[in-house]
Amino acid sequence: MKNKSLLRVRNIFPPLVLFLLLISGCASTTQVVLLPDPDGKVGTLEVSNVKGTQTLNQAWQATVSASMDRIPSEPKLLEEEKVRQVFREALEAEPIPPVSFIVYFRTDRSVLSTESLTLLTNVMHAIMSRKSTDIIISGHTDAVGAIDYNHRLSLRRAKAVADILIARGIDRQNIQVSYHGKGNPLVPTPDGRPEPRNRRVEITVR
Amino acid sequence: METKNASPILFEPKLEFMKFSLIPICLVFILVIAMAEANEPKAGFVKNVSGKAFIERNKVVTAAKVKDMLRENDILVTGNTGSMGVILQDNSVMSIGSNTRLVISKFAFEPADEKLSFIAQIKKGTVVYLTGLIAKLNHSGVRFETPAATCGIRGTHFAIKVEDPGN
Numbered sequence: 001m002k003n004k005s006l007l008r009v010r011n012i013f014p015p016l017v018l019f020l021l022l023i024s025g026c027a028s029t030t031q032v033v034l035l036p037d038p039d040g041k042v043g044t045l046e047v048s049n050v051k052g053t054q055t056l057n058q059a060w061q062a063t064v065s066a067s068m069d070r071i072p073s074e075p076k077l078l079e080e081e082k083v084r085q086v087f088r089e090a091l092e093a094e095p096i097p098p099v100s101f102i103v104y105f106r107t108d109r110s111v112l113s114t115e116s117l118t119l120l121t122n123v124m125h126a127i128m129s130r131k132s133t134d135i136i137i138s139g140h141t142d143a144v145g146a147i148d149y150n151h152r153l154s155l156r157r158a159k160a161v162a163d164i165l166i167a168r169g170i171d172r173q174n175i176q177v178s179y180h181g182k183g184n185p186l187v188p189t190p191d192g193r194p195e196p197r198n199r200r201v202e203i204t205v206r
Numbered sequence: 207m208e209t210k211n212a213s214p215i216l217f218e219p220k221l222e223f224m225k226f227s228l229i230p231i232c233l234v235f236i237l238v239i240a241m242a243e244a245n246e247p248k249a250g251f252v253k254n255v256s257g258k259a260f261i262e263r264n265k266v267v268t269a270a271k272v273k274d275m276l277r278e279n280d281i282l283v284t285g286n287t288g289s290m291g292v293i294l295q296d297n298s299v300m301s302i303g304s305n306t307r308l309v310i311s312k313f314a315f316e317p318a319d320e321k322l323s324f325i326a327q328i329k330k331g332t333v334v335y336l337t338g339l340i341a342k343l344n345h346s347g348v349r350f351e352t353p354a355a356t357c358g359i360r361g362t363h364f365a366i367k368v369e370d371p372g373n
Contacts (some may be wrong), residue, residue, distance in 0.1 A: 028330065028353035028371045035363040038336070043362020049355045056364075065355035072355055087365045089303030090334040093289040095253040097336055098297040133273055134251065134293075206253075206293050 032064040032072075038097060047072050048128050096130050102186075103161060105199045107144070110156035112164065120164055126205040127170060134206040135170065137162050139179040142179040142198040143191045150181035161201045216309045225238030229274065249313035250276045250294035257304070282308045284331065298338030298348075303368060306331025311351075315340060322347045329353070330370040 032047045034056040045056040047063050052071035054063040060080050066071040084091060101123050103116040113122070127135060139158030143152040158177045166172050182191075185198040219252035241349045252261075252274040259270040270290055271281070282290060284306045291301040295315045302308055307329040314321040322344035328331075328351070342360050352356040352368045 029369045030328075030352040030354040032355065032357055033365045035334070035365055037363045043337075044360045045362055045364050046358040047355050048358065055289075065352075067354050074217040083365065086367060087303065087332050088332055089289040090301045090306075090332045090365065093254055093256065093291040093301035093303070094334050094336070095291040095293050095299045097299050097338075098293060125245065204297075206297065 136204040142195040155179035257287035259288040259290040296338035303332035
């Protein structure tokens with residue numbers, strides 16, 4: 001008796017799941033629109049389901065997939081204004097993308113040049129416009145010198161940058177400082193070779 | 207007073223026993239949860255919130271606040287007036303409009319171990335996404351799944367709308 005009823009349940013189950021999937025698929029029409037990047041460039045977007053793929057490569061181009069069992073519609077160019085209307089809330093909530101800066105140092109020095117101090121003004125603007133509470137500062141050296149010495153030098157460089165931002169009014173709690181010595185070069189070199197591009201502090205404002 | 211309340215004293219040994227056994231069990235339980243939470247890597251954080259916006263984690267729903275940490279398997283939820291913007295660890299940015307439900311079903315950003323993937327499931331609502339380092343370093347690393355389609359992304363900016371299945 002028990003076996004019989006179990007079997008029946010099993011037989012009903014797959015069609016039931018398929019049916020439910022089909023209804024939910026039909027109702028959950030998906031519209032995908034390609035937007036221009038903040039710098040104006042336009043990327044590529046592939047929209048696919050089990051039946052096929054559409055490729056979007058123009059700004060404001062869109063495709064609609066009504067369900068998994070029908071190929072997404074031919075790409076169609078939409079009016080920018082209409083797209084902005086449909087996605088207004090999400091577009092207004094879109095955070096400004098994080099930005100990174102690099103400050104360079106002379107050999108064995110952790111003092112910022114006048115040029116670097118000017119760059120830190122841009123960093124301050126980036127922090128303010130984002131109301132950033134997540135500023136990541138990492139110090140680095142080139143491959144000249146001992147590992148321990150370079151660790152300390154890279155920490156001094158990172159702290160020098162952090163101290164200036166703090167002096168200009170940034171909350172210390174919003175800054176994370178890390179130091180890498182020669183362990184994380186921008187331009188890989190053999191050990192012992194001077195490389196100005198690796199004597200740096202990277203600042204990411206999120 | 208104390209002598210009159212004789213009967214509760216009878217129960218005291220039992221209560222005492224329960225206290226002793228429950229406290230360590232609770233402590234171990236809390237510790238295990240805390241360790242699991244600490245081990246779960248950060249996927250990103252909440253950058254801005256307006257109206258009714260929530261984070262659902264392990265079936266517990268809390269109002270989203272700026273700076274809240276996000277993890278894999280978190281669900282971003284907004285009501286009929288809400289919106290939310292988040293920044294993920296790979297510097298990609300994502301925002302959702304009202305009446306949206308989005309599951310961060312997978313997030314791994316460990317370039318040193320070549321673990322680079324972000325998979326989101328949009329159950330309903332509107333989403334805008336600008337790719338970051340995961341899409342740049344792993345061309346098939348970012349995917350948005352909806353009930354009717356899957357979006358594979360190559361370094362770009364896009365918007366997705368999923369009609370509410372309930373409508």
